[in-house]
Amino acid sequence: MDRLTSAKIPASTANPSLYSFAVPSVAYGKSATWFYTTIAIVIALLVLEQSIYRYKKRHLPSDKWTIPLIGKFADSMSPSMESYKKQWNSGALSAVSVFNIFIVMASSNEYARKILNSPSYAEPALVHSGKQILLSENWVFLTGKDHVEYRRGLNALFTRKALGIYVAIQETITRKHLKNWLAEAAKTGAAQPIMMTARAMNMDTSLRVFCGNHLPEHAAREINEKYWAITQALELVNFPLALPGTKVYKAIQARKVALRWLELAAHNSKIAMANGAEPECMLDEWVQSLADPTYKGRKEFSDLEMAMVVFSFLFASQDAMSSGLIYGFQHLADHPEVMAKVKEEQERVRQGDYERPLSLETLAQMPYLQAVVKESMRVQPPVLMVPYKATKAFPITDDYTVPANSMVIPSFYNSLHDSSVYPDPESFTPERWLDPQGPANSNPKNYLVFGSGPHRCIGLEYATMNMTLVLATACAMMNWEHEVTPLSNTVEIIATCFPKDGCRLKLTPRAHS
Ligand code: HEM
Numbered sequence: 001m002d003r004l005t006s007a008k009i010p011a012s013t014a015n016p017s018l019y020s021f022a023v024p025s026v027a028y029g030k031s032a033t034w035f036y037t038t039i040a041i042v043i044a045l046l047v048l049e050q051s052i053y054r055y056k057k058r059h060l061p062s063d064k065w066t067i068p069l070i071g072k073f074a075d076s077m078s079p080s081m082e083s084y085k086k087q088w089n090s091g092a093l094s095a096v097s098v099f100n101i102f103i104v105m106a107s108s109n110e111y112a113r114k115i116l117n118s119p120s121y122a123e124p125a126l127v128h129s130g131k132q133i134l135l136s137e138n139w140v141f142l143t144g145k146d147h148v149e150y151r152r153g154l155n156a157l158f159t160r161k162a163l164g165i166y167v168a169i170q171e172t173i174t175r176k177h178l179k180n181w182l183a184e185a186a187k188t189g190a191a192q193p194i195m196m197t198a199r200a201m202n203m204d205t206s207l208r209v210f211c212g213n214h215l216p217e218h219a220a221r222e223i224n225e226k227y228w229a230i231t232q233a234l235e236l237v238n239f240p241l242a243l244p245g246t247k248v249y250k251a252i253q254a255r256k257v258a259l260r261w262l263e264l265a266a267h268n269s270k271i272a273m274a275n276g277a278e279p280e281c282m283l284d285e286w287v288q289s290l291a292d293p294t295y296k297g298r299k300e301f302s303d304l305e306m307a308m309v310v311f312s313f314l315f316a317s318q319d320a321m322s323s324g325l326i327y328g329f330q331h332l333a334d335h336p337e338v339m340a341k342v343k344e345e346q347e348r349v350r351q352g353d354y355e356r357p358l359s360l361e362t363l364a365q366m367p368y369l370q371a372v373v374k375e376s377m378r379v380q381p382p383v384l385m386v387p388y389k390a391t392k393a394f395p396i397t398d399d400y401t402v403p404a405n406s407m408v409i410p411s412f413y414n415s416l417h418d419s420s421v422y423p424d425p426e427s428f429t430p431e432r433w434l435d436p437q438g439p440a441n442s443n444p445k446n447y448l449v450f451g452s453g454p455h456r457c458i459g460l461e462y463a464t465m466n467m468t469l470v471l472a473t474a475c476a477m478m479n480w481e482h483e484v485t486p487l488s489n490t491v492e493i494i495a496t497c498f499p500k501d502g503c504r505l506k507l508t509p510r511a512h513s
Helices: 002-011 016-057 073-077 081-089 109-116 128-134 144-158 160-188 195-214 217-232 247-274 282-291 303-334 336-350 360-364 367-379 460-477
Strands: 093-098 101-106 122-124 388-390 394-397 400-402 407-410 478-482 491-494 496-499 504-509
Touching: 016 093, 016 101, 081 093, 101 109, 109 394, 109 407, 128 247, 128 303, 144 160, 144 282, 160 195, 160 282, 160 360, 160 460, 160 478, 160 504, 195 217, 195 247, 195 282, 195 303, 195 460, 217 247, 217 303, 247 282, 247 303, 282 303, 303 336, 303 367, 303 460, 303 478, 303 496, 336 367, 336 460, 360 460, 367 460, 460 478
Parallel strands: 101 407
Antiparallel strands: 093 101, 122 388, 388 407, 394 400, 478 504, 491 496
């Protein structure tokens, strides 16, 4: 009985240890409810995420399921040509999701151009860090009529007269840098990567073309040194807060430095033009064109606004032009038969005088080198694609409408490697551009290296002129051999495309007989 009694006690409320257990058991019940409710909500959200993804993509080729929450984030962190090609070749339109951003990739020429030329449905959408770096009031973020009008005013900076002024600056800066390259090469006699030296040359050229001598030498050096931080922040997805130490934070600091100096340059240019100086750079051309009494349009631009425009040009050109130049050197070195023809043409145009500065007229006498530049960017386009955003539901085909607010990304590679327009598309064949009736010249719509439509690259003539000039000057001053490595033909995508080994060249001065 005692045993029974004692046995009963713990079964009731007498045992303090069991009693104290009874309280949490009520809490456990509650937390279990919460636990299961939370699980149920999470599952419901995950199912919803998959359903929305599948509803949006409809019949487009893509993975059946998206990785919960992050989607193809991992792929976007380390993009490769192979993964992009797989995506582009999966269909003219295909779908992917990154962090719940629904993305439609357009790989055919028809759909890529349709996106670029449909401003009422789609507008450029820079990577998130773009707005933090450029500032949201930068003109490049204007849309529709405002964009068209602003851009019209900037066309004055790329007229033939303006380009004629820039050539002389480009030539001087290019010679200065190539001389340094040769001096450095002479020290070791070994091949060195040109990745960073070509970028530095390009930035120096841009700064002097845009700002002339209105920028002190140490300022140009500082911008040049700090700009790499901006390139590194141009990843598809960045840490959202620009906290100290993050890439975006460093890029913002670099932009602040650059804008301060560019503002000073704009200020100095206004003073020089007011004092009757001749235009010597892009800012001067701009200030002078605004003062022209026949100029119709807005005439007042603050120093800061001018600085922001110049900064937008640096931003748009530094990576793309550096990529184009580096591959230009690499393609020429890898194709000695093409290099021989370029040298022949140089000899014909320069008639033995390799010191005479180049001009627009002499550059126009180099159709073969111009074809080399065009072909080099076709084979390896600096920019593979540009992100746009559907501002409303965009009926891109009869049976597919891109949902509003999706990213929609026209990619250029397949247009530029279309074998019906560019037979043997992987081969580097500048000759294809020499026949005016040939398929390459008859299908300009396929040459999407500079985009298409209202946002087509405003600097395209300047860019091709600069690449032609740099390669012509390099041909005049030096020989270069490519040290081919296993990574030479692997593309590294850092905003634009670069050979993964940085393009290792062995440089020697060229002796002219
Ligand atoms: C090889 C060199 C270059 C390449 C491959 C290139 C390529 C491109 C591409 C693909 C676009 C987007 C076009 C579109 O959305 O349809 C673009 C836009 C732009 N580019 Fe270039 N670019 C180069 C050099 C330059 C240079 C040298 C400048 C300025 C001096 C420049 C200024 C711009 C600007 C301002 C835009 C935006 C235009 C707008 O939104 O209206 N680019 N570029």
